[in-house]
Amino acid sequence: MLGEIKGLNEECGIFxxxxxxxxxxxxxxxxxxxxxxGQEGAGIVVTDGEELKHSKGLGLVTEVFQQDELDxxxxxxxxxxxxxxxxxxxxxxxxxxxxxxxxxxxxxxxxNGNLVNANALKHQLEAQGSIFQTTSDTEVxxxxxxxxxxxxxxDQVKNALTMLKGAYAFIIMTENKMLVALxxxxxxxxxxxxxxxxxxxxxxxxAFDVVGAEYERDVQPGELLIIDDTGIEVQRFAxxxxxxxxxxxxxxxxxxxxxxxINVHSARKRLGKELAMEAPVEADVVTGVPDSSxxxxxxxxxxxxxxxxxxxxxxxxxxxxxxQPSQELRERGVKxxxxxxxxxxxxxxxxxxxxxxxxxxxxxxxxxxxxxxxATEVHVRISSPPIQNPCFYGIDTSTRSELIAATHTIExxxxxxxxxxxxxxxxxxxVKALDRPFSGEKRGQCLACFTGEYPTEIYADTLHPHEKI
Numbered sequence: 116m117l118g119e120i121k122g123l124n125e126e127c128g129i130f131x132x133x134x135x136x137x138x139x140x141x142x143x144x145x146x147x148x149x150x151x152x153g154q155e156g157a158g159i160v161v162t163d164g165e166e167l168k169h170s171k172g173l174g175l176v177t178e179v180f181q182q183d184e185l186d187x188x189x190x191x192x193x194x195x196x197x198x199x200x201x202x203x204x205x206x207x208x209x210x211x212x213x214x215x216x217x218x219x220x221x222x223x224x225x226x227n228g229n230l231v232n233a234n235a236l237k238h239q240l241e242a243q244g245s246i247f248q249t250t251s252d253t254e255v256x257x258x259x260x261x262x263x264x265x266x267x268x269x270d271q272v273k274n275a276l277t278m279l280k281g282a283y284a285f286i287i288m289t290e291n292k293m294l295v296a297l298x299x300x301x302x303x304x305x306x307x308x309x310x311x312x313x314x315x316x317x318x319x320x321x322a323f324d325v326v327g328a329e330y331e332r333d334v335q336p337g338e339l340l341i342i343d344d345t346g347i348e349v350q351r352f353a354x355x356x357x358x359x360x361x362x363x364x365x366x367x368x369x370x371x372x373x374x375x376x377i378n379v380h381s382a383r384k385r386l387g388k389e390l391a392m393e394a395p396v397e398a399d400v401v402t403g404v405p406d407s408s409x410x411x412x413x414x415x416x417x418x419x420x421x422x423x424x425x426x427x428x429x430x431x432x433x434x435x436x437x438x439q440p441s442q443e444l445r446e447r448g449v450k451x452x453x454x455x456x457x458x459x460x461x462x463x464x465x466x467x468x469x470x471x472x473x474x475x476x477x478x479x480x481x482x483x484x485x486x487x488x489x490a491t492e493v494h495v496r497i498s499s500p501p502i503q504n505p506c507f508y509g510i511d512t513s514t515r516s517e518l519i520a521a522t523h524t525i526e527x528x529x530x531x532x533x534x535x536x537x538x539x540x541x542x543x544x545x546v547k548a549l550d551r552p553f554s555g556e557k558r559g560q561c562l563a564c565f566t567g568e569y570p571t572e573i574y575a576d577t578l579h580p581h582e583k584i
Contacts, residue, residue, distance in 0.1 A: 127197055127199055127211070127318075128149030128150075128151075128153055128317075128319070128322075129285075129318050130145035130149060130194070130315075131193065131225070131286040132145075132194075132310075132314070132316075133342045134191055134314060135313035138161055139161045139188035139193050142195035143180055145195060145317055145326055146159070146195045147176045148324075149321075149322055151369060152199065152227075154174075156172065156198040157179045157197045159188060159196075160288060161189065162191070162192040162288060162290050163191065167221035167290060168188050169223070170187070171207075171212075172207070176197060192288060194212050194286045194293070196211035196226075208248065208250075209250060211224065212224055213249065213253055222261075222289055223289075224257055225253075226252075226256070226284070226285050228282030228298065229508050230281040230283060232281065232574050233255050234574070240258045240259070245258045260275045262275075268289065268292070272287060272352075276296055276353070280574070282509050283298045284304070284305040291343060294340065295342070296334075297334045298337075299353040299356060300358040300559075301337075303360065303508075304333070304374045305318060306320050309328060310328040310329070316334075330373070339352050357559030359561060360510075360560075361560045361564075362506075365545075382548065382549055383410030385414060386545065386549075387410065387412060387415035387416075387468060388417065388418040389545075389547060390414075390540045390544065391415040393538065393540060395419060396496075396536055398466045398492070400423075400459065401465075402424055402459070402466070404453070405427060408468050411468050419466075426455060427453050427456070427467075429452060455488035455490075456488070457488040463489075463491065465485055466494045466496055467493055469496075471499050471502055472502070475523075475528060478495060479533055495534040497537075499539065499540055500565040502565065503521045503565065504563055507573055519531065525537055525538075542566060545560075
C-alpha cells in the first residue's frame, strides 16, 4: 500500500483469543497479519484467569515483541492491537490495548475506529470527577463502563456503548471474560473464528488464515458477544443499520480478507471492471499502483481486453522512515517506494489504475515517472469516486483542505497530476460493484467521504476550525 505516502491511513487492527494456552503467541501472529492497518505501535494484554499482564511499545509488531517477552505473557486469553494514530495523536501512553486496574479488577480495551462524540463525553465525565490518563478517545469507554456501579459487566458495557457515537469495534477483556462489540452502523469490519476450542476475533479474516483458525461469521452491527470458559453468549445493545466503510474494500483491507461475505480482491476487480465500462480509453497496456490497486487494474484490463502488466514495481525494503506524515518525506518516498519498468511502458500508451487520489502529490510523481520511463501517454483511472469530504470515523482525512478533490475540478486535478486523461469511478458504479454478487441484495455502505452523507451525527467539537458539515 501507499497509504504512508498518500496520507490515507486507517486507525488500527484488533485481535483477540480466548481459550488457547498460547494466546499471546497467537495474538502476535494475528497482529503481524494486520500490520497494514497500523505501524506506529502495538500491544498485547493476556489473562491467566487471575491477573492481566501487559506489554506494548512503539514500532512494528516484530520490533515491539521479542520471544522472551511473549514467553512472559502466559495466559489462555489475550487481546492485541496495532495502531495508526488519528484521534488523540501518537505517543506511548496511547498505544493500546489500554489497561485499567481497580478494586473490582482489571479491564483491557482495544478499539478500531473513532468516536465522534468523544470530546463531549470527556467534558461530561471530567465534570463528574473522572481523570483521563491518555488523549485517546478509547479511554472514554472505560470510564463509562466503570460508572455502571453494581450492574453485571455485560450490562455496564451495553449501557456505556449506547452513549457512544461513531465507528467502533471493541474487544474488552477482564481476568475471566472477553466482550466484543461493533457499532450499530458496522462501520469497521470485525469477524469471529474458531481454533479448536478457542475463539478468535480479528479486524480482518486474513488473520484467521495466519493462525489456522476457521472463520465462523462477521460480528453484526449492534452486537455484544460475551465469551468465557463456558462458551459464547450473543446479546444486542442497539438496532442495526449497516454502513460499512467503502474504503475497506477499495483500499484498507488485505485482498485475501473477506468482509461481510465478499472477498476484497474480487470486489476490487469488480470496481476495475465498472471503471473500464464508465471510462474507456484507447491504450496499449494497463498497470496498477502496488499493492492495493493491482486487483482493480486486473479487472479494468479484463473488461477493456487489454494486457495487464507490472509497469510499476514496489520496493518492499524501504525503512519505516517513510511512514512519517510530513509532506517532504511523502514526496521523496514515492521514488523510494516505486520504480517504473521501462521495458514495459517505453513507447506505450499506459492506463495507470489507482484506488484513490488524496492530495495529488503521489499521482503527479507516478505519472512523471512513467513519462520519464518512455510512456507516450498516461491515462489515470481511479477505482473510487473523488474524495471530497473529511472522514471522522478513523481515517486521517479530517479537513477538506487536505483533499485535492474538495477544491479542484477533475480537469484541474488532471492538469495538476500531468495525466493525458483522468476519470474516477462514479458513486453509482461503486455501489453496484460492492453489492452482493448475483443475489441482488443491497448492502449498506458508508460513502461519506465521496458524497458528504454521514451515517451518524457529527458533533461540532470534532470539527477543525473553519470546517463545516
